[in-house]
Amino acid sequence: MISASSREYGCRACGLRALPGMLLIIFLLFLLPSFVTSCSEAQEHTAPAVNPEDSASMMTSYGVNTLISDSGVIKYRIVTEQWDVNTIRQPNRWEFMKGIFFEQFDEQFHVQAYIQADTAWYYDRLRLWHLRGRVNIRNVNGLIYKSEELYWDGMKHEFYSNVFSRVVTPERTLEGTCFRSDEQMNHYLVSNSKGSFVASDIEGDDAQTADGAQADTATVVQPVRPAAKRHAIR
Numbered sequence: 001m002i003s004a005s006s007r008e009y010g011c012r013a014c015g016l017r018a019l020p021g022m023l024l025i026i027f028l029l030f031l032l033p034s035f036v037t038s039c040s041e042a043q044e045h046t047a048p049a050v051n052p053e054d055s056a057s058m059m060t061s062y063g064v065n066t067l068i069s070d071s072g073v074i075k076y077r078i079v080t081e082q083w084d085v086n087t088i089r090q091p092n093r094w095e096f097m098k099g100i101f102f103e104q105f106d107e108q109f110h111v112q113a114y115i116q117a118d119t120a121w122y123y124d125r126l127r128l129w130h131l132r133g134r135v136n137i138r139n140v141n142g143l144i145y146k147s148e149e150l151y152w153d154g155m156k157h158e159f160y161s162n163v164f165s166r167v168v169t170p171e172r173t174l175e176g177t178c179f180r181s182d183e184q185m186n187h188y189l190v191s192n193s194k195g196s197f198v199a200s201d202i203e204g205d206d207a208q209t210a211d212g213a214q215a216d217t218a219t220v221v222q223p224v225r226p227a228a229k230r231h232a233i234r
Helices: 004-040 199-203
Strands: 059-070 073-086 093-096 100-105 111-117 119-123 128-139 144-153 158-161 165-168 173-176 178-182 187-191 194-196 217-221
Touching (some): 173 187
Antiparallel strands (some): 100 111, 119 128, 128 144, 178 187
């Protein structure tokens, strides 16, 4: 015979055993909707936008040896270790970060000049070359040009530089901090200069070579300096 107190204890024991299960059901009922919502609203992780100045080149070529035509006529040959074409950066540019070597041809495909530089940029829309680092040029007349920086404007058909430049010809040697010339380097201007040259440069007459041909014309602008003053020793 089971007393009332024992039945009451048994009911309490059953309730205690059922309590963890009921708590688990309540826990799931409250957390399940939030869990489903969090899964359905997953966030997309994206990287920040690429800076246009850091954008990669559209094309990169290695070991380039190619011919370039102008108005349907082959005029140049380019040799470079690496050629990058970047259309993202403005203005658009070709980059030759590992050096460049040019050859310029006439209509009969004879070499007229060569240009060499450690680094170069070509802005195709502006038709402007920017050459940097050990720039060397030699033309068909034997003129040799050396500098650390030179611009080649294809629209104005001229070279120019605002850094120290050295020009060597069979007749003269000039050095100066400002240089400007036509594309053939037959007529050039050197300002703030020093060097050796023929007497006709001073007189303003055209120099003549040994065979009677007219030599390249150079305009030399000498710097103006105040006269030296002597100070008596006391």
